[in-house]
Amino acid sequence: MAEVTLVDIEKTFPGNTTVIHNLNLHVEEGSFTVLVGPSGCGKSTLLRMIAGLETVTRGAISIGGNDVTTAEPSDRNIAMVFQSYALYPHMTVARNIDFGMRLAKVPVQERKDKVADAARLLNLEDLLERKPAELSGGQRQRVAIGRAIVRNPGVFLFDEPLSNLDAALRNRMRVELAELHQRLAATMVYVTHDQVEAMTLADCIVVMxxxxxxxxxxPMALYHHPETLFVAGFIGSPKMNLIGGEVxxxxxxxxxxxxxxxxDVSHDAGxxxxxxxxxxxxxxxxxxxxDCDAIGPLTVRLPGDAExxxxxxxxxxxxxxxxxAFDADGVRLPNETLEWPRASMA
Structure with a gap:
């Protein structure tokens, strides 16, 4: 396990396009931290800078107390799981998992022990001799995670690992990832655009x-106390009803x-x-x-037996x-400053 600290991070691409602006972030050792936000918000770029796959324009990154701002990915004590599984199709599951260890010339028995431990942890024991083409999407993703586990990294980095799976598999893999984090007690940084994944997996959500x-x-702090209009509209499923104008x-x-x-719903008055x-x-x-005449469209959650x-x-x-409540700049207003209209707005 290792903590991750980013100080005054900026990223500017050629053409003077800045995608990360003076960002500071501390990821606690052993936490499951999820970076979430819409497409183009910079979350994957930030993850790739932590991994060393993108250079930092300004600022510093440390992992486990060591400055890794200019270090090669292989020197950062991290393992990354991508959206694509990137498995070798001609290799068995066991060979895919231990490929990196073979390159590093890890002794044979140590490799076998680590593969066996990862397979047991990920329920892959009966699949070790299969090829990737014989596996489901969820099984392939578990193999990719197993390849990361055997490296025994200080930090696991996940870049939208479930986005290629169907809905049922995504739900199951969310549970498996949460259980994996509990068993490993590892530091995990996870990128997604899916706020449901963020709410169900994270110890800490970073909304970008x-x-x-x-x-x-x-998750519940962001759900109950969004500090900005953007967070209020992004966190929660279905989304929060946002109402402007005279109301x-x-x-x-x-x-x-x-x-x-x-x-609160009534058929008589409100x-x-x-x-x-x-x-x-x-x-x-x-x-x-x-549709409300004075407001516009709203969504209401009701019991399933509502008629x-x-x-x-x-x-x-x-x-x-x-x-x-939010002001004109989208910043949260304290409830004690609000007025409570008593008359019907119908």
């Missing part, structure tokens, strides 16, 4: 936007936000009168997509203690 850190903290001004804000599960457009029945939950149909009228009342 346009080459800067927008906010970082535990927000009634609360003394430029924008207010309320999560779909924090709207602050906002709405008409149901579509209802998605998902089993335990139902999502109602509604609603398109065209029904609903009255919604936001739970004021769970409402989020």
């Amino acid at each position: 936007n346009a080459g800067r850190i927008e906010q970082m903290g535990t 927000a001004k009634e609360y003394g804000a430029a924008t207010i936000g309320i999560r779909p599960e924090h709207l 602050e906002w009168q709405c008409r149901v457009r579509v209802v998605e029945m998902l089993g335990a939950d139902a999502f109602a997509y509604v 609603l149909r398109s065209g029904d009228t609903l009255y919604l009342t936001p739970r004021h203690d769970l409402l989020h």
Whole structure:
């Protein structure tokens, strides 16, 4: 295990295009830190700079207390798992896992022991003699992870490793990665654009936007207390309802936000009168997509047995203690400064 520290990091590509702006980040030893954000926010570039695959324009990177800013990737005590599995198709699983150790001339018995340990950890014991073409996508990804594990690195770096898998495999691999982190107690830095992956895997989420850190903290801290409008709209599934205009001004804000599960629903009375457009029945939950005359479209989370149909009228009342408010610059306003309108906005 090793901590990772980035100090005043900038990255500028030819043509004077700056993609990382004066960024500071400390990754705790043994943590599972997820870098998340939309495409083009700089998260993969940042990971590649930690790995040594991209040069740093300005600033310093240290791993385990050692300055590695200009060090070669092989000298950084890291192992990287990519989106593509990059397995050798003519080699067995066992040979793929121990390939790097063979290049490093690790003794035969030590290689065998490490491959066996990794296979046991990743449930690959029955697959060691198979070729990659005989494996599922999830099994191939586990082989790629096994190849990283046998290196015994100080830091694991993951670059969107699940994006090529179907939904069911992604869900299963999320659980397996979380369990792997618990068993190894290793430092992991993980890049994804999927906020569901970030919420379910991370000890610490780093939300990036346009080459800067927008906010970082535990998953639930970001969920309950987004510091900016960007984080409020990015973290959470389904997304937070964001409302501007005259309704927000009634609360003394430029924008207010309320999560779909924090709207009280009535068929008789409430602050906002709405008409149901579509209802998605998902089993335990139902999502109602509604239009409110004074506000516009909103999403409401309901129990799965809710009896609603398109065209029904609903009255919604936001739970004021769970409402989020932002100023014109998209910065969070403290709730104690807000005004609470009592009249219906229907």
